[in-house]
Structure formats: C-alpha cells, structure tokens
Amino acid sequence: MDSQLVVGIDVGGQTSKLGVVDARGTVLAQTVIRTDTYSEVEPYIAELAEAVKKVIKEADAEGKVRGIGVGAPNGNYYTGTIENAPNLPWGHSGVVEFAKLLSEAMDGLPVALTNDANAAAVGEMTYGAARGMKNFIMITLGTGVGSGIVINGEVVYGHDGFAGELGHTAAVRNNGRQCNCGKTGCLEAYASAMGVARTAREWLELTDEPSVLRNLDSIASKDVYDAAKEGDKLALKIFDFTGKILGRSFADFIAFSAPEAIVLFGGLARAKEFLLAPMEEAMNANLLPLWKGKVKIVFSQLKESDAAILGASALAWEL
Amino acid sequence: MDSQLVVGIDVGGQTSKLGVVDARGTVLAQTVIRTDTYSEVEPYIAELAEAVKKVIKEADAEGKVRGIGVGAPNGNYYTGTIENAPNLPWGHSGVVEFAKLLSEAMDGLPVALTNDANAAAVGEMTYGAARGMKNFIMITLGTGVGSGIVINGEVVYGHDGFAGELGHTAAVRNNGRQCNCGKTGCLEAYASAMGVARTAREWLELTDEPSVLRNLDSIASKDVYDAAKEGDKLALKIFDFTGKILGRSFADFIAFSAPEAIVLFGGLARAKEFLLAPMEEAMNANLLPLWKGKVKIVFSQLKESDAAILGASALAWEL
Secondary structure (H helix, E strand, C coil): CCCCEEEEEEECCCEEEEEEEECCCCEEEEEEEECCCCCCHHHHHHHHHHHHHHHHHHCCCCCCEEEEEEECCCEECCCCEEECCCCCCCCCCCEECHHHHHHHHCCCCCEEEECHHHHHHHHHHHHCCCCCCCCEEEEEECCCEEEEEEECCEECCCCCCCCCCHHHCECCCCCCCECCCCCECECHHHHCHHHHHHHHHHHHHHCCCCCHHHHCCCCCHHHHHHHHHCCCHHHHHHHHHHHHHHHHHHHHHHHHHCCCEEEEECHHHHHHHHHHHHHHHHHHHCCCHHHCCCCEEEECCCCHHHHHHHHHHHHHCCC | CCCCEEEEEEECCCEEEEEEEECCCCEEEEEEEECCCCCCHHHHHHHHHHHHHHHHHHCCCCCCEEEEEEECCCEECCCCEEECCCCCCCCCCCEECHHHHHHHHCCCCCEEEECHHHHHHHHHHHHCCCCCCCCEEEEEECCCEEEEEEECCEECCCCCCCCCCHHHCECCCCCCCECCCCCECECHHHHCHHHHHHHHHHHHHHCCCCCHHHHCCCCCHHHHHHHHHCCCHHHHHHHHHHHHHHHHHHHHHHHHHCCCEEEEECHHHHHHHHHHHHHHHHHHHCCCHHHCCCCEEEECCCCHHHHHHHHHHHHHCCC
C-alpha cells in the first residue's frame, strides 16, 4: 500500500499543532502555527494547509497520506463543522465548515473532525492505554473537563454529533459554583485545572489553615501541585477533594455505559499520585455492588507532547 | 418465509407474562404463569416451556416462531443469564442459565434475554414511540426506575452486559434517601412509584399542610395520583418535585449520549399530566445551551397490558 500515513491536527485556542503519523503512532514530523492571530477562518485555513504540506514534505510522505484527522473545540463529527467555539477568534459565532474548507485547500484529501476529547479517546484506543478496549470513557482533565465515550469500539456522537459533555454534568446540585457554560455545579467547575485553582482560592479565604499557597499573589493548579509535592496539608486536601468529586461522578458514568475503564489524560492527570486514591475510593463507594472494585482507572500512556496530534491523527485511519 | 412470528416473555417477581407476537406488534395469543411459587428454577422453566407451547398452539403458530425474547430483572444479554435478582425466589443468589435452560426445554429454539428496561427500549424502537429513532434513552418508572439506552440503533450493554442502571445515579448527593441497592440518594429512591409514596409520607410528617392523604392509613403512589387529580395541593407539589428530580437527571443523561428523546414508560408515567411540565422545565434549565429546547420527552405508545410481552418479543427479531 502507498497510503500508510495520516496527518493529525489539534486546533487549540492559541496554537494549532500538526504532524504526520504512522500506523504505530510515531510522529514523523510536526510543527505548530498560531490559531489566535486570525479573525477570519479563510487565511487561517490557508496557512494551516501550507503547514500541512510542509510537514508532509519533511516526513517524505508525499502521496502516502490517506487522510487528515482534526481535533477541535466544538467539532462535530457528522458535519465536519466547528460550531460556536468560544475560544476560537474565527469560530466563536456561527458554524465554520472546517473539514470541507481544509479538504479543498488540500486538493481533496479527506478530512475527519471531532472535538478534542473524542480525538483523545480514539488516540488512546489506537495507540495508547485503551488499546484492545471496546468500552471505556476518556476524561480529559485540562483547563476544562472533556470526555470521549467509547462503546463497542466506537466513539459515541449521539443524535447531533455532540455527545460526551460529561464535564457539564452535575457534580454539585445545590449552591454549586458558576461554570463557564452558564450552568452551576458542573464537574468542570471543580475538577479541572481551573477548578483546582478555584478550590484553593476559596479555601484560603474561608479557612485559617496555614499553607505555602498563602504567599502567592495568584494561584494556578500547578502551584497547588507543587505545594502538595512539598507536603503542604491544604494542597493535599485540595487534591483529595478534587479526586473525590471526580470519583463519585465516575460512578454515575459507569452506571450509564458499564465501561471496562475510565482513562484519564491532561495536565491535571499529572497529579495522579494525589488524585488516584481518593478517586478510586469515592468511585467504589458510589458504585452498585456489581461494579465495585471491577472498573479500572488508568492514565494515558501517550507522550504528552505528541498526544494531541496522535489523537487527531487516529481519526484519519477510519476514513 | 415460514418464520414470521416471535415469542415474548416478561419475567416479573410475581408473574411471568408470555405471548406470540407478529412483526407489526400484534399479540396473537398470551397467557400468564406464576413466578413466585417456585424456589428452584427447573420446575419453573418446565412450566414456562409448557405455557409457551400452549400459546404457540393457540396462535396457530407451530413452525412459524423464529425465536424467544425474554425480559427479566438482572438479565445479562451477553451470557443469557439472570444474576442475583433479589425479587426472584429461584434467582436471588447466584447465576441462572436462563436462556440455555429455556432453549433446551423448547427443543433448541433460540432465546435472547436482557433486563426488562432494555427489553422495553427494544420494544419501543420496534413497535412504539421510538420507531425510527437511532438515539434515545428509555426510562421505566415502575416500582423502581430502570433504563435502556439506545445509541446508533443498538441497546448499550457495556463491557459486562449490565449497562444502563440510571435509576442508581445520584439524584441527591448529600443526605440522600437510602435506596434498596445499598447506596443513598439514587434517582430510584425519589422518582419511582416507591419514591413518590416516600415523598408523600416524608412531607406529611414534616409539614402541617392539609391534604386528603392525611386520612389514609398507608400511602401508595396511586393514592398520590388520585389526590392530585382531585386538586390536592400537597399531592400536586409531590409530582412537581418528582418531575423536577427526573428532569435534572435527564439533563445529565443527555450530556452523556445526546439522544433525540427520553422515552418514558411504566405505572408512574401515567401521571404525565402532572410530571411533564416540571420535568421539561428542570431538564432544560440544566442542559447546555446547545441542547435547550431540542430534546423531546415522549411517552410510550404501547398498550400497557401488551407492553411487557412486546418489549421482550422484540429482542427475538434480532436473533
């Protein structure tokens, strides 16, 4: 066969990462362009297509690429469009026909598109921790909380293409925190990098507990992680709380699709040492007896610098 | 074709209903046997097989039956077994190889088995309100709350065959009611027939509000329904509360699989006139903007006396 390679593109709010990937998940060549300097989609697509052609050349892959996979916020697999993505300057209002535009700019090369968390799920299934699994739930713990649900080996897109918004299920029903989505109490408002920083700021204000975090002007989740590593008690409690919030939500997700595993990925998942125990404890405490102790929590095995490209690229194998 | 009919069997805690069904969903002949008078499965299966042969004869369907579908509590589609079903005297501990035993007793006729809520989902998709739908969630509001999830036209069974236990997701996270499953705060503890009666008893004790329900010695959900029909304010508030609890849980279910509709069935669903408005309101209030106003709540269209048999029988078309 002469078409044994794919291209993966991860469209982020600030930058877009792209690369040429082989069937084993090796990134042969990659590059990055800006996403946020374009207010219109056309010039962005033009530069993206140029960059794709460049990495294809660099990987010596001309004529060998069978398709392009794209992971993008609010990406719709059915239509290949990006719809009202708040963090994309050229995509925050209305519907952008992303897959069509990119395919045209790439002389008809087929393009598949989905949201970043679904792409991560396909990536993990193709190259990573979920290889061989037919039923799992991918949870991405980044700035927000994303999810990609796999049932019988296939990503769930639902009736409209937008299934898998588990970051916006209710973690707290009463007096929950305001979420960016407009609702309150969403899992994302507690269990994301943003949520961890919010918990820290809230608890510093509401308690007198001593903590190295009190010395900082502003707090990011990374600061809480660093403090926890030094044994700071408040920071450790914050991760314990975060893990428990996640674990009890996982129990509800498991009642839905009875997966073999929950697979975690993203910046916050690096705090595995502090999150795993409270997560497993709360999950098992809230599971029906039939699932107690039977559902694994596993962490992504993809190299973090490559993961976004790999996830997106994996989509293209299905084209 | 000479095999244009199927048999449906609904195994309930007290009785088992069975019937011969054609492709249009007409029940050609049916009967009922006891479930609860057998402490061992073998004599129960023997009587069941006799009854099946009798209805086949009655429907003039000898040689025309292509298979048997069974809906049973804790039924596992993958294995054809009933596992630890608390309400079945011959099945409450251990694993009963139901499909295998019945098939043997029926001279090798193929038997498919799943839990009652999944059977209801297949029935609704084959003959009822979900005809033509590829993505919906069936919620059965009976003594408990069951669910059957359909994605891309297929029931979700999950890794182990037990997916779709939405009655045991968290409706209330703190100080929730004790559920029969051993957990607290489950949707089933609030939004089932049992839950409605519990709400009534709780509110009668905690408030002074006048209500015709105060005159009763014991309260079942039917009493609350009758009182609501008479305009009893407390009874109306109970249904309003129940509808809201359901609606906000539906919002979380929708975030999972983005269905076209939630389909409701069961005794409590008869209170549609009191449940629908608060249900829709709470559901839409808790949905992400992209789904607000877009997901239907529909009620079963199957004749209630036939529904259990129809649901189970529909499974057999897939054999």
